[in-house]
Amino acid sequence: MNAMLDSFDDISRAAPEPIYLQIKNLVERRIDSGEWPAGQKLPSENDLVNALDVSRMTVNRALRELTQEGLIRRVHGLGSFVAEKPRHASLIELQDIALEIERDGGTHRARVLSLESVYASPAVTELMQLGEAAPLYRLRAVHYRGDEPLQLESRYVNPDLMPRFIEQDFSSVTATAYLLGQFKPDEMEHRVRAILPDRQTRELLRMSAGQPCLQLTRRTWKDGRVVTYATLTYPGERYELGARYATDEYQLR
């Protein structure tokens, strides 16, 4: 048996959540809290089977998915270990800029430029798959790391799906965090471009002339409808996107 397992929360079979997800969350919590630091050996599948009284296939699925997500790595014949590398800003994760900044030891602050109801332009109507022009909420905000502007956020939100979006105070909660609290996206799309900022963007991000920006656009779907379309613009001098993956089987095509 494994001493680490003494205080494991019980797994609920009354399934508010599938068991494999409960196991994933349990392991994630241990890792996030620092209780299991990088390199730490995890309990074996059999340990978990015994401690939680579930089937091995269920444990295996949980650990396999954590591997795919880069949180742990597994060595055949040896065991499972907390992944060495810290998490990067990743394109497949729905990254909350505040969490990202704070994880790197910075202080996040947001300044809301505007939060209003606007009428969708043809381009935005198309992007949000509205069928015809309709009112939308629009948020514009600058996110700072300390005193340094790091991201200009320009976001449209479908008011049918998120009616209370416009009432929020986005200087204390990021839009990403608010939206994540409201729904679980079932699909999203990212695009990354290099652009030259217009004058206003350059000033808001306090960039020197001629420097490029990294621009990430993200659309998020729920039940086949676009909930939000966000354009996130970063100063090229001060930001890069990164991701690191460990895989069982590479998805190459």
Place this chain on the structure above:
Amino acid sequence: MNAMLDSFDDISRAAPEPIYLQIKNLVERRIDSGEWPAGQKLPSENDLVNALDVSRMTVNRALRELTQEGLIRRVHGLGSFVAEKPRHASLIELQDIALEIERDGGTHRARVLSLESVYASPAVTELMQLGEAAPLYRLRAVHYRGDEPLQLESRYVNPDLMPRFIEQDFSSVTATAYLLGQFKPDEMEHRVRAILPDRQTRELLRMSAGQPCLQLTRRTWKDGRVVTYATLTYPGERYELGARYATDEYQLR
């Protein structure tokens, strides 16, 4: 039963490859070939179980992973369907520029600028985790879509791990394709930046002055060692990176 299944290749139990992978590949081939177009309903899990004589859990794993990869989508109670959206250049896939161009209907051509053995600079020594400076292979090439330069590739390769790299003709096979044929990476790292190109890069990519580039750097590991470190530079005016994901459970943190 399902008429689509008549001509299914048999699944080999003598396991050169796990069965769930054989099933994934089988479905991928049908989709890639266009035999199963977007929106097409797939055989149900039970159909596949019967046709291939495997267990349902195995079929389920194959289809679940294809869902995570965005190739199909599944609706509880309804069935599985080929995903609507074509594939994008994705940051989690090891993308071969030639395949990407040809998938979009273009013609790929590569011009090798140089392929030589060089001594690693301190920065590259660090990036490739060599411990101390050592000889490396270095490839520089431009990739064209038709007549339009689309990517400048600058790549270092560890000669201990890929001794024959320098003998290849990279005007007919891309480095990515060659390397993928030689080994299966078990880890990789991507970073994306917006930069201003130097004069040489600008000319090679035939860009107008002042325009930014999207720069992707990629490191690939095998057995804990860096095999290759590539810097891929794209003209910002003509290229964007994109990815779309369908998920069961979002990886948000």
Place this chain on the structure above:
DNA sequence: AAGTGGTCTAGACCACCAG
């Protein structure tokens, strides 16, 4: 009611790694 996918079980065999 019938078909579908989502999940889970309790076994099993194997390949890999350490001592």
Place this chain on the structure above:
DNA sequence: TGGTGGTCTAGACCACTTT
């Protein structure tokens, strides 16, 4: 040799969707 993860099986129950 014993522990580990990788895979597979043949069932099962359930929730969801359509007929």
